[in-house]
Amino acid sequence: MESLISRMSPDEQRRAVGAARFGYGPLAHIRNTNEPMLTAFGGEMQPGLYKGVKNRKFANPAPLGLSAFACTTFLLSLINCGTLGLNSNAVVIGLAFAYGGFVQVLAGMWEMAVGNTFGATALTSYGGFWMAFAILLTPGGFHVEDQMVQSDGTSGFLNGIGLFLMAWFIFTFILCLCSIKSTVMFFLLFFTLDLCFLLLGIAHIMNDGTKPNTPILRAGGAFGLATSFLAWYNAFAGLADNSNSFIIARAIYFPWTDVGVMDSNLSEKDDSPA
Incomplete structure (x- = not known):
């Protein structure tokens, strides 16, 4: 693999590395005997080195799970930010059960089927979060709020x-x-x-006895909005390729990663005098 890269020009190396990130190009089928094939990419819900799945029977489930999480988070965060003067979270309940909950759990189970432990853990867990949160918000049916208010008061429930x-x-x-x-x-x-979780947790604990701390709740909502757009970005990164889009999400790597070091070395070569 190193010998092939060394024979390429800096521009060819960049294109090859970029192509390998998406699973195609001259480096896509080159394997290191000690390491997996491709580098990390958010659209696959894979931190660290990407572990390719042989004879994959499922499509990539990560964009579905990320989209379910993003949409539900977006709606709740808008309410937490006080958009249009809304105060009730009731509109989130259906979305949290059906899309953020059920659909995201399904995506997590499909991640398990394709061998992605991180994706399965994250998507299934957050799907469970949305279902659990929907239960807390559901009036009457589960009586969670009624029991807690009766026992500890509204402040205790918050x-x-x-x-x-x-x-x-x-x-x-x-x-x-x-x-x-x-x-x-x-x-x-x-x-x-x-x-977002930290700020929302603090906002509820620092309640005034009737409602969460409003400024901190708004700050948590703002981070929730940022989270939802980042989730949609990563979902788009897993969906878009040369076959369906003119816009491809470029994977930006930290300088301490293997690919970041390679990109840095290539930049130094380009900047060096001829």
Whole structure:
């Protein structure tokens, strides 16, 4: 593999590496005996080195799961930001059960089928989050809010939601650590989501006895909006290729990754005097 790369010009190397990220081109079928084939790419929900799946029977389920997460997060975050003066989260319930919950869990199970442990863990877990959150929001049917208010008052119910969100902050922090060697946009997805959970948890714990802390809730909603657009970006990255789009999402790598080091070396070669 190194000998093939060394025979290429800097421009050819860039094109080859970029093509390999999408699974085609002169480097797509070159394997290192010690490492998997392709580098990390957010559209595949794969941090670290991409592990190609032989005889894959399923399409890439990551864009479906990312889109389900993005759409539900977008709607709830708009409400948390106070858009159009809305205060009730009731409109989120159906979307959280059907799309953010059920569909995302299905995508997570399909990630398990194609051998992607990270994608399966993340998508299935967040699908479970949306289902659980929809249960908390559902009036009457599950009586969760009624029981907690009766036992601990409205402030206690808000504190309970705050602790619920803090638990997801911890889980997301773990996923964030596992994406440090991935692409910039993929890492930012979990980084902004982690801040969103943290701020929303604090907002509910710092309640005034009747409602969450409004300024902190708004800040959490803003990070939620950023998270939703990053999720859609990564979903687009997994959907768009030369066969269906003139716009291809470029994978941007951190300088400490293998590809980042290669790009840096290529840039240094280009800048060096002839």
